[in-house]
Amino acid sequence: MSNDPYAGIPFPDEEPAPEDSGAGSDAGAPGIAPAGVDGDGVLPSVEELVLDHDGQLGQLRADVDGLVGLVGDLLQKPPAEKPAPWNWKELDGPNAAALLTELRQWVDWYNGRYGVTTDSRILGCWYRHGPVVEELTGVWIAWRAAYCGHKTPNDAPAYWHERILWPAIARITKSNWGLSACIPAHKDPRPKTEPSTDDGFTAFTTTLNG
Numbered sequence: 660m661s662n663d664p665y666a667g668i669p670f671p672d673e674e675p676a677p678e679d680s681g682a683g684s685d686a687g688a689p690g691i692a693p694a695g696v697d698g699d700g701v702l703p704s705v706e707e708l709v710l711d712h713d714g715q716l717g718q719l720r721a722d723v724d725g726l727v728g729l730v731g732d733l734l735q736k737p738p739a740e741k742p743a744p745w746n747w748k749e750l751d752g753p754n755a756a757a758l759l760t761e762l763r764q765w766v767d768w769y770n771g772r773y774g775v776t777t778d779s780r781i782l783g784c785w786y787r788h789g790p791v792v793e794e795l796t797g798v799w800i801a802w803r804a805a806y807c808g809h810k811t812p813n814d815a816p817a818y819w820h821e822r823i824l825w826p827a828i829a830r831i832t833k834s835n836w837g838l839s840a841c842i843p844a845h846k847d848p849r850p851k852t853e854p855s856t857d858d859g860f861t862a863f864t865t866t867l868n869g
Contacts, residue, residue, distance in 0.1 A: 745796050758796075759786060765799045779828060782838055784845035790836040798827045 703711075742749040745758060766781055774780030785791045801823045805815035831838055837848030 745800055747793060747796065759792070762786075762792070762796060762799055765802070766795060773824075778832055781828075781831065782841050782845075784841050785831075785838065787845055787847070788836055788838055791831050791838055794827050794831055794836070798824055 744754075747755065747758075750758060763786065766785060770780055781791075781795070785795065801819055805819040809815070830836065833839055837846070840846045840848055
């Protein structure tokens with residue numbers, strides 16, 4: 660009889676599989692690098708991280724600046740029913756005087772720049788002629804739109820010269836508004852013997868109202 664107490668107990672032939680210490684982790688998976696590590700397993704330097712962050716911050720600043728500009732344009736845009744600051748019909752005395760002073764500065768600049776001939780020079784009594792003031796105001800405002808507020812090249816200055824400036828100057832210096840008659844001194848061409856609207860206006864509007 661055997662003296663081994665375990666001699667009659669059968670044991671399996673297979674040995675237990677070794678425990679997988681990497682189960683449930685990507686650490687050993689090929690082709691996958693932990694966060695912050697490049698494909699070669701090298702961590703980026705602090706300098707590289709800072710430069711990358713600076714680039715992202717610069718782009719964000721540019722985007723924010725663009726949004727600020729758009730919002731500013733929207734805030735500055737007046738309601739459609741509000742008269743523009745160069746609308747002579749709606750200006751009172753002080754505002755009209757201020758605008759006329761601004762316009763005078765531009766006209767003086769224009770004459771120094773363009774007024775090299777009789778046909779291109781604006782006569783000194785221009786401010787006494789209402790239609791001429793209106794024409795020059797339009798030319799001046801269009802000049803500002805063409806020459807101010809742009810950072811990239813465009814054809815607005817050329818358009819202003821060809822389509823706005825010279826046609827207006829032709830109307831001003833020729834017979835349209837009577838300025839050509841102010842040589843050598845100012846003459847008011849406006850007829851003063853007849854009212855702007857005759858006395859029949861009230862009766863006419865009454866018939867329209869039924």
